[in-house]
Amino acid sequence: MIKEIHGGNIYKFDHKIYDFSANLNPLGMPEEVKQAIISNIDKYESYPDPFQRELTAAISHFHHVKENVICCGNGAADIIFRSTLALRPKKALIVSPTFSEYQEALMASACNKINHYLLKEEKGFQIQEDIFDELDDSYDMLFICNPNNPTGIPIPKEMMLRLSMRCAQTHTYLMIDECFSEFLDDEEQYSVMDSIESLSKVIILKAFTKIYAMAGLRLGYCICSDEKTAESIKGCLQPWSVSTPASKAGKAAMELTGFIEKTKAYVKENRDYLLRGLAELGYQTYKPKANYIFFRSEEDLIGPLEKFDIMIRSCANYLTLDEHYYRIAVRTREENEYFLASLAQITKRSEGKTNG
Structure with missing residues (x-):
């Protein structure tokens, strides 16, 4: 049976929902991407290109990497599963709490x-130097989400490069999930993408899901530090792992100019707005830099907010977290205003019950 462990399940409602549970771009899918899907509709009766040549070339050009180190799949989750299937790690380390996949x-x-x-709350959910004490040659694989999900806190590039060097020394594959890195104001201070060709045993995970709001199309990819690793992962992919509509949409997204910069500015403005609002209402946040906010509440918020047709993400299923931790996406200003106004009503009611 499929368990509901992720955000974005709007389908359980039969009416309009304000979805703050899925961390998608508040600007929505770019019009150029929509047009690419529509204008190529006559091509969808044929099988997709099993080698994703057009899409791979576009990704190669966008990231300035060789085509033979790129693997495309049916969303980032597909790449994660195919990578572990290909590399068959016997012992692995995960920086947690993080994405369950x-x-x-x-x-x-x-x-x-x-x-x-374990990332500790008393340390601001920041990675510490003691991870180097843990990471030895007994590990086959290390997973790090940067910026992390659900906290939205990134790890500086300098630390990531040091970790990649340690992994090379211990013969440990390092998968770095950078699916949210485009939302960072100063992405270059955290991403190791521009260093990938000089690294060893590193896999950078990327997706069109978040930054281009293409969750329903399912399109993700990874860029490996070497061709051998990429070939191993490709060998575990199904023959047609990317549909033609997804491929056309991905190519169009890679050819956009200015969209990511526009997104960064919009997200920062509205993230700051939400952070100020949450602080004024007395909620604790943890200095996020991504397009979502991780915060703590002593009172239950899931049920009360659903009465306002708002869906947020409970973090109770994350390792070391419980029902007091939540995550919300940064949405449009109108949606954010409605969220804060609704939360204010709930907070006042809770305070009234406590005082009464």
Whole structure:
């Protein structure tokens, strides 16, 4: 049975919902991407290109990497599962709390031992130097989400490069999930993409899902530090892992100019707006830099907010977290205003009950 462990399940409602549970671009899918899907409709009766040549060339040009180190799949989750299936790690380390699919993929590929490096609240959910004490040559694979999900806190590039060097020394594959890196104001201070060709045993995970609001199309990819790793992952992909509509949409997205810069500015403005509002209402946040905000509430918010037709993400299923932690996406100003106004009403009611 499929478990509901992610955000974005709007389908359980039969009316309009303000979805703050899925971390998608508040600007929505670019018009050029929509047009690419529509204008190529006559091509959809044929099988997709099994080698995704057109899409791979566009990704190669966008990131300035060789085509033979790119693997495309049916969303980032597909790439995660295919990577563990290809590399077959026997012992792995996950920086947690984080995206659950890393552990799910490791379990599906029969990984014998899965350990977690725990990000501590008293340290601001920031990675610490002691991770180097944990990481030895007994590990086959390390997973790091940067910026992390659900906290929205990124790891500086300098630390990531040091970790990649340690992994090279210990012969450990390092998968860095950078699916949210485009939302960072100063992305170049955190991403190792521009260093990928000089690294060893590194896999950078990317997706069109978040930044281009293409969640329903399912399109993700990874860029490997070497062709051998890429070929191993490609060998575990299904023959037609990317549909033609998704491929056309992805190519159009890669050819956009100015969209990411526009998104960064819009997200920053509205993230700051939400952070100020949450602080005024007395909620604790943790200095996020992505397009979502991780915060704590002593009172339940899921049910009360659903009465206002608002859906947020409970973080209770994340390792070390409980029902007091939540995550909200940065949405449009109108949606953000409605969220804060609704939350204010709930907060006042809770305070009234406490005082009464």
